[in-house]
Amino acid sequence: MLAGPTAFSSSAQEVISRPVAIAPASLGAQCDDPAQLEHLYGLPQAAQEIQAGDYKRVALQFPDELLPVSVPIFRILKTHLEPDRQVFILADTSYGSCCVDEVAAQHVNADVVVHFGHACLTPTSRLPVIYAFSKQPIDILHCVHSLTELSGTGGNNSSTPPHPEGKANVLVKYDVMYAHQSEQIRAALQEAIPAPISVSIAHINLHVQPIHAEHKQAPASEDSAPPLTKEDQPAPAEVDNFIIFYIGGESLGLSNLLITHPACSVYSYNPLDRSARTETGRSNKALMRRYATVQKARDADVFGILVGTLGIASYLPLISRLREILARGRKKSYTISVGKLNPAKLANFVEIECFVLVACPENSLIDNKEFMQPIVTPYELELALSPEPRWTGRLVLDFKQILSEAAEAEPRENGSEEEFDNDQPAFSLMTGKYRHAKKYGGPQGTSLSPTSGDGALTLRNQGGQLGLRLESPAAEFLQGRTFQGLERRLDEDTPSILEQGRSGIARGYSDDRHLSTAAEE
CATH class of the missing domain: 3.40.50.11840 (Diphthamide synthesis DPH1/DPH2 domain 1)
Known part of the structure; x- marks a missing residue:
């Protein structure tokens, strides 16, 4: 006996009367x-x-x-x-x-x-x-007690070392909804934690000027302070020596914190349900997935640069940097602005083998399960295009840091073009086979070059003479498709005569033809 339709779905009455949980x-x-x-x-x-x-x-x-x-x-x-x-x-x-x-x-x-x-x-x-920001309440005493007891950094745990690895400093990160009590949290933690251990916290400026001096009201310079002040915040290279306390619930900020600081011990406290826990295991699994995505990007030859922001400072220099390293690696790149990402939008670009997302740190790490092509960050792209990629688990999402590190490595990259010009096959960790990478552009990374490939677009002058042929992976992909769109019948079909169409709404058009048809029925 077959089960009825309600065996695998809810009834309409249950759906209407079901209570809806409101997100925090x-x-x-x-x-x-x-x-x-x-x-x-x-x-x-x-x-x-x-x-x-x-x-x-x-x-x-x-x-x-x-x-x-x-x-x-x-x-x-x-x-x-x-x-x-x-x-x-x-x-x-x-x-x-x-x-x-x-x-x-x-x-x-x-x-x-x-x-x-x-x-x-x-x-x-x-x-x-x-x-x-919204000022959400938090029990500071309970938060401090829960974090110090869980991490073993409290003064009552004198017999317990500050940390198994000997890390003796604490860095406090928090969701912006608790920024109004950040100084009280830092003071309470410093009072509860004994002397050798120092507590640092990143303060937030509520009024921030732009980086570029384009606005008449804000003549800022490149050295302007970012939203996070650096007076109490350690340098990025020193963060690995810290124990991190995160105050807030499950969020993209916490996930990115775990991925970008895999060497740190992270303890989180959620003020909504008054619970503290140790954040372990998730960062290692996430890094393994990111490493697999980097290997997929290493096998790609056609890239799409996704513009995921138009307001972050330095996003234009970063896009120029991505185009430069892709051209140096003899890869083809397209710059695409699609707004908010979803799998249906990116599925339209089937000829693109990998996407590079230029977005804010919280929106940079995209889960690739639902997308047809892998999506990497700018730092992961540079890692994938390096001749000998060596990843220690470090992941950088800040635009300014990526550009500064790229400027330091520029002298070493100038002599690396010869490594991309050889025709030696490369071993793919994803397929387990050797592959020959496609080469686009000239030795200097230009996108225009005379070529005789079948996937090149022919440029002709006004006299119809053959000029230059432009390499186009999209044209090559189109030629290989069985269906290439509607058939073009130039000079074969006469255009139809324009006539006035119907007007009004669908249930009652106001044109005479529709009224006469309705009367006959």
């Missing part, structure tokens, strides 16, 4: 009290920053989960500002909601962006930013 990130969207909204997002402080900067046109950027309170916040903020200041709401972001959408803000000629909710804190290039 959207707790601020449930508030409707003006006084509570003022305190939760620090609206009076944001208004003071707007008036201090003399910004006349203000853009308010909200993520999707905070759109229900966008209009109440708009009205409250207007009461704290002078009447001559114009305020706009940016309801839809072009890319990730954690990044500042400078493109949408410039559509309304905004002088400043007030970013609400969670943020990745990546520096902007054109517009100043005022951050308005």
Whole structure:
């Protein structure tokens, strides 16, 4: 006997009456009290920053989960500002909601962006930013007690060494919703942890100027301070000697922290459920998946550079850097801007074998399970294109750090072009076989070169004479397809006569032909 349709699916009544769980990130969207909204997002402080900067046109950027309170916040903020200041709401972001959408803000000629909710804190290039995080409550005493007891760094555990590996410093990372109590957390941890161990924390500036000196209100330079101040934060090379305390729930920030600091011991505390745990194991598995993705990128010959941001400083120099190293490696590259990523969009580019995503650190590491082609970060691409890749598990996501390291390695890369010009086969760890890589462009990395391949586009002059042939993997892929689109019948079919179509809505068109047909029926 076959089971009925409800055996493998829920009934309609159950779906309608099923309670919906609200994510913790959207707790601020449930508030409707003006006084509570003022305190939760620090609206009076944001208004003071707007008036201090003399910004006349203000853009308010909200993520999707905070759109229900966008209009109440708009009205409250207007009461704290002078009447001559114009305020706009940016309801839809072009890319990730954690990044500042400078493109949408410039559509309304905004002088400043007030970013609400969670943020990745990546520096902007054109517009100043005022951050308005939600102030979520946290039990500091319980947080400090849970972390020190779990890690063995508390003063009561005198018989227990600070750490099995002898690491004697603590670095505190936290979700931005707990930034308002960061100094209290650091002071409480320093008081609970004995003397030889020092506690460092990264403070957040709520009013950040752009990196480039393009805005008249913010004449910043390349040495401008990023959103995270460096007065209490150790250098990146020294972070491996720290124990990391993370305050917050499951998020992309925590996942990236584990992957980018695999040598550190990470302990997390979630203020929502008041629980602390040791973050182990996940970083090793994630690094193994990233290493497999790097090997797939090493076998690719056609790359697509995905533009995942238009507001982060140094994203244009990074894209130029990616084009340069791909041309040096005799690879073909296409630059694509698709907005928010999904498998359906990238599936349209079947001829591309690997994608390189240029996005903020929180949106750079993409799970490749649902996508047809692998997606790597700029650092992983440089690792894949190196003649002898040696990866120790280090992963860099910061644009500025990648460019600075590339500038230091530039003298060594100038003599590496000969290694890509040989025709020796390379062994693939993914297929277990030797493969001959395709070569695109000339020895100097140019994309234009005379070639006789079948996948080249022919460029002709006005007289119809054969000129230069441009290498195109897309044209080569098109020629190999069984279906190449609709048949072109030039000068064979006469064009039809233009006539007025139907007008109105589908249930009742207003043209006479439709009315006469309905009358006959």
